[in-house]
Amino acid sequence: ESSLLKSKFRACLLGSSIGDCFGSPYEGDIITSGEKIIIQRYFDKLEDPNFKGPYKQYTDDTAMMKSVAKFLIDKPEPDYKFLAKLFVTEYFKDPKRGYGQNVVEVFHKLKNSKFDDIFKPANEQFLGSGSYGNGGAMRVAPIALYFYNKYNYMLEVATNATKITHTNILGINGALLQCIAISQALLCDPETKIDPKVFCNQLCDKMKEIEKVDEDDLDATQNAYQEKLKIVENLLEKKHDDKLDEEVILHLGHGISAYESVPTAIYCFLKAQNEIPTIDTGNAFRRTIQYAITLGGDTDTIACMAGALAGAYLGEEAINPILAKQCELNKEILELADNLFSAREGLPIE
Ligand code: R7I
Ligand code: MG
Ligand code: MG
Ligand code: MG
Numbered sequence: 001e002s003s004l005l006k007s008k009f010r011a012c013l014l015g016s017s018i019g020d021c022f023g024s025p026y027e028g029d030i031i032t033s034g035e036k037i038i039i040q041r042y043f044d045k046l047e048d049p050n051f052k053g054p055y056k057q058y059t060d061d062t063a064m065m066k067s068v069a070k071f072l073i074d075k076p077e078p079d080y081k082f083l084a085k086l087f088v089t090e091y092f093k094d095p096k097r098g099y100g101q102n103v104v105e106v107f108h109k110l111k112n113s114k115f116d117d118i119f120k121p122a123n124e125q126f127l128g129s130g131s132y133g134n135g136g137a138m139r140v141a142p143i144a145l146y147f148y149n150k151y152n153y154m155l156e157v158a159t160n161a162t163k164i165t166h167t168n169i170l171g172i173n174g175a176l177l178q179c180i181a182i183s184q185a186l187l188c189d190p191e192t193k194i195d196p197k198v199f200c201n202q203l204c205d206k207m208k209e210i211e212k213v214d215e216d217d218l219d220a221t222q223n224a225y226q227e228k229l230k231i232v233e234n235l236l237e238k239k240h241d242d243k244l245d246e247e248v249i250l251h252l253g254h255g256i257s258a259y260e261s262v263p264t265a266i267y268c269f270l271k272a273q274n275e276i277p278t279i280d281t282g283n284a285f286r287r288t289i290q291y292a293i294t295l296g297g298d299t300d301t302i303a304c305m306a307g308a309l310a311g312a313y314l315g316e317e318a319i320n321p322i323l324a325k326q327c328e329l330n331k332e333i334l335e336l337a338d339n340l341f342s343a344r345e346g347l348p349i350e
Contacts, residue, residue, distance in 0.1 A: 007315040008186050009145050013310025015285065016065055016141050019303030021056035021327040022046065023293045024098065031296035033242070036278050043281070043290050044257060046326045047244040048245070055328045059098040061304045062329060064139040068161060069336045072146045073343045078157050084110055084118040084164045098300070100133050102126070106165050122167045130167030134258040136175030137162075138301045142307040142340055144182035150347075152320050154179060155210070166258075170224060171212060175220025177225050178305055180206050181266050185313040194313065196270040200233040203266070227250065228263035236270055240277055245295060254297025261298050265305035268292040272310065285310050285318040 022043075031039070045051050067086035075082055091099065091107045099107075102125055109121035124237055125131045140158050148152035155176055162175040181203055188194055207225045231251050238244060255262025272279075272288035278295070279287050288310040292303040311319065324330045 009341045011311030011316040013337040017062045017333045019307030020061040020300045022301035023299035026299040036294045047291045056326045061138040069142040073339045132168040132170040134261045136166040137178040144179045148183040156297045170259045174262040185309045196236045225264035232267045254295045268306040269309035
């Protein structure tokens with residue numbers, strides 16, 4: 001039904017930005033059990049209607065996600081040069097938003113070359129191997145929403161939108177995994193509990209198609225995300241104890257590469273659909289974001305990706321508006337989600 005879908009669009013983009021804004025103060029941190037308690041209090045405060053603090057600022061994750069949404073809203077056909085220009089304009093307007101260390105070179109080259117070949121600068125990153133950072137995945141949510149019922153086209157657009165900055169196969173496939181996970185979460189009924197095994201197996205089947213390469217190609221990355229999804233499934237079956245989060249960090253990662261963060265975000269989302277002993281809240285959306293942050297590392301981005309998944313599944317009802325108001329661009333993001341939803345009405349029905 002269309003009002004539920006609209007609510008899921010709003011919650012997905014808002015969830016993404018909330019994760020970014022609330023996670024960013026902890027980016028790069030190692031979180032001890034003492035700090036988990038501090039993070040619990042941090043969220044309690046953010047949910048307190050009497051709390052008056054400065055809003056939490058967004059970072060590159062939200063800045064770039066906004067550009068991707070605008071790229072879909074403003075043009076009837078995907079125009080990747082337009083998207084490259086949006087990224088670059090946004091960066092030079094406000095460069096101090098915590099962008100990845102290397103992606104800024106791409107922005108400079110794009111600008112200096114007057115957007116002559118928009119995929120060339122990204123191709124040249126890391127001596128020609130391309131970035132495997134999570135920058136493609138962190139901003140992919142609008143594409144997952146917009147094309148959720150046009151699977152192959154969704155993959156094509158997500159690939160090209162990623163390639164403007166990230167051409168390494170792990171960077172691209174990480175963005176595709178996050179994209180299909182969001183579109184899958186969008187189609188789940190929020191009244192029915194997700195079976196994590198089924199969710200992971202569906203993702204794994206899709207990644208099998210995506211990671212399929214020539215049989216004589218001995219590329220070590222060819223099953224990378226399928227293997228990670230199996231680890232996600234196994235970790236979800238374990239009973240929570242003090243050591244489990246360390247295992248998650250060890251086996252899934254909490255790093256800045258797509259490979260060490262996208263499967264982790266999916267894990268956070270699925271795990272947080274049940275109670276977690278170290279987190280005191282009855283709200284599954286908050287639990288998702290809070291849990292992602294307690295893993296430390298690339299907290300803004302993992303919480304951003306997990307928040308997008310939780311929002312796409314649960315819808316806006318699950319997000320405490322008091323919490324959302326602490327997020328710098330909350331009103332603008334909701335407007336963007338509504339515009340994205342409306343823009344779909346012109347699309348041919350599949
Ligand atoms: O992927 P990207 O946009 O960065 C996103 C991250 C998120 O956590 C944001 O919140 C922000 O903090 O940054 O930007 P890139 O600069 O392309 O990649 C990020 C980092 O990943 C790089 O600075 C490298 O440290 C690392 N990296 C690589 N290192 C070695 N070899 C990415 N690709 C490679 C590689 O091929
Ligand atoms: Mg960031
Ligand atoms: Mg950073
Ligand atoms: Mg980050």
